[in-house]
Amino acid sequence: MKRVAIVGGGITGLAAAFVLHRARQEGKPVDYFLIEKEQRVGGKILTEEIDGFVIEGGPDCFVSEKPGVFNLSRMVGIEDRIMGSSDAARRTFVLSGGRLLELPEGLMSLVPTKIIPFALSPLISWPGKIRMAMDFFIPPKKDDSDETLASFVRRRLGQEALDKIAEPLIGGVHASDPEKMSLKATFPRFLQMEKEYGSLIRAMLAAKKRAEAYARKNPPAPGAKKKTFFMTFIKGMGELPEAVYAKLDRERVVLGQTVTGLLVREEGGKKVYTLAWGEGQKGDFDAVILALPADEAAVLMEKVDRQIAENLAAIPMASSATISLAWRKEDLPVKLESYGFVVPLVEKRRIMATTFSSCKWAHRTPGKDFVLLRAFVGGARNQHLVELGDKELLQLVREELADILGITKEPYLYRIYRWPRGMPQYVLGHLERLGRVEERLRDFPGLYIVGGSYRGVGIPDCINAGITAAEKALV
Numbered sequence: 001m002k003r004v005a006i007v008g009g010g011i012t013g014l015a016a017a018f019v020l021h022r023a024r025q026e027g028k029p030v031d032y033f034l035i036e037k038e039q040r041v042g043g044k045i046l047t048e049e050i051d052g053f054v055i056e057g058g059p060d061c062f063v064s065e066k067p068g069v070f071n072l073s074r075m076v077g078i079e080d081r082i083m084g085s086s087d088a089a090r091r092t093f094v095l096s097g098g099r100l101l102e103l104p105e106g107l108m109s110l111v112p113t114k115i116i117p118f119a120l121s122p123l124i125s126w127p128g129k130i131r132m133a134m135d136f137f138i139p140p141k142k143d144d145s146d147e148t149l150a151s152f153v154r155r156r157l158g159q160e161a162l163d164k165i166a167e168p169l170i171g172g173v174h175a176s177d178p179e180k181m182s183l184k185a186t187f188p189r190f191l192q193m194e195k196e197y198g199s200l201i202r203a204m205l206a207a208k209k210r211a212e213a214y215a216r217k218n219p220p221a222p223g224a225k226k227k228t229f230f231m232t233f234i235k236g237m238g239e240l241p242e243a244v245y246a247k248l249d250r251e252r253v254v255l256g257q258t259v260t261g262l263l264v265r266e267e268g269g270k271k272v273y274t275l276a277w278g279e280g281q282k283g284d285f286d287a288v289i290l291a292l293p294a295d296e297a298a299v300l301m302e303k304v305d306r307q308i309a310e311n312l313a314a315i316p317m318a319s320s321a322t323i324s325l326a327w328r329k330e331d332l333p334v335k336l337e338s339y340g341f342v343v344p345l346v347e348k349r350r351i352m353a354t355t356f357s358s359c360k361w362a363h364r365t366p367g368k369d370f371v372l373l374r375a376f377v378g379g380a381r382n383q384h385l386v387e388l389g390d391k392e393l394l395q396l397v398r399e400e401l402a403d404i405l406g407i408t409k410e411p412y413l414y415r416i417y418r419w420p421r422g423m424p425q426y427v428l429g430h431l432e433r434l435g436r437v438e439e440r441l442r443d444f445p446g447l448y449i450v451g452g453s454y455r456g457v458g459i460p461d462c463i464n465a466g467i468t469a470a471e472k473a474l475v
């Protein structure tokens, strides 16, 4: 019987545990054991239902382009709980010179694919628009070296596109500084588009054409749910970890206990891993999946391999906080009818973005008389703000929302969630660092280090990484 331990009950560890659980049910000679330090599973996925409000502390959606969430949801029987974003409010604003300006319709990732809305948009100046259009003529980079997201966008689309679109939309989502983000580690697709089409705009137009042709050929089945770019679950992202946890054997999942030690020894030509957790518990395992953020994995790797530990510890992590606030509609001076707004760094504000959660998603409030908003604070360049006390943090968000949206009334309800060191930063050199870790891991068969810190921060990538590690552990 192969014994596999999973350290960490975030979505990566849960996905791994489920694969092992299913293999066991199918009669494979495997036993699994998941240890999670908190009293709940889910890690960064944290949904609370408070007075009928569905409040997301961490992620509030996933990208539907990647199959990970659909696959895991199908495996645990909750695929029908997935829902798309609300069509009616499908607009996003950018704060520009203190005013909220709409992102032009047809903007795909970074580039415009519809000429008229882009030409009419006041968001980018005319010189900025002309500079963006030069993407058609600028030759692709010749060598294969990595560069930062900022350098790539500046090179292809110009500084204004970086400041007003790429930094707030992309840097903000990753809570990262585009001047440091590795393009190869975060958006390899952009590089590939540049190589293949010689222009990002041309590549996006081709992708749009392909998607339209596909949609024409494959119309959705009658009654089928519409796929939107971002999707979630009816009662929030927390449905997914809960559903996976419900499938696992209770006696094989330990909550509220921290793994404090990992040692390795050789026995009969094989590696045996010893884990220590809780108050002096110990166990030997044939395989260990560390489904932990890099800094926490680094601590456990100290006694196994110093160089792996050092490489993991060198992955920078940024802190952020989400602050959800609810109001009665009648208390707002404005009607909220969009997904929200992002705030470029050049605006020098203390919030990165605000999602109008109750406009973007159905079922977020106890009724139509309420609205729910969610502001983001922190990120690579403003981490210190996360250390503020609750009162100050709330005050800060209220001041910004008063200034930007004119909301001055006390919120009906609010919740603050801090994520200290919660966002791994894929900076230049990230892939080389992972390469060094993976090279050394070859000396430790049965040991896997996976999760959001490594090869994809999004939930679908995490699920994929967890599943792949479990499948390897089964061999």
Ligand SMILES: Cc1cc2nc3c(=O)[nH]c(=O)nc-3n(C[C@H](O)[C@H](O)[C@H](O)COP(=O)(O)OP(=O)(O)OC[C@H]3O[C@@H](n4cnc5c(N)ncnc54)[C@H](O)[C@@H]3O)c2cc1C
Pocket (backbone or CB within 6 Å): 007, 008, 009, 010, 011, 012, 013, 035, 036, 037, 038, 041, 042, 043, 044, 045, 057, 058, 059, 060, 061, 062, 063, 257, 258, 259, 260, 291, 292, 293, 296, 320, 321, 322, 419, 422, 423, 450, 451, 452, 453, 456, 457, 458, 459, 460, 462
């Ligand atoms: C504010 C915020 C918003 C986000 N929004 C989105 C989004 O909208 N869409 C999206 O796709 N992604 C989003 N992400 C990223 C995504 O949430 C994460 O990348 C993903 O959830 C990470 O999952 P994980 O299982 O790898 O790690 P984690 O969720 O960090 O899980 C690791 C688990 O290990 C446990 N642990 C740590 N050390 C030990 C130990 N020594 N012993 C035992 N247990 C331990 C922790 O308690 C935790 O439960 C967001 C992240 C944040 C912080």
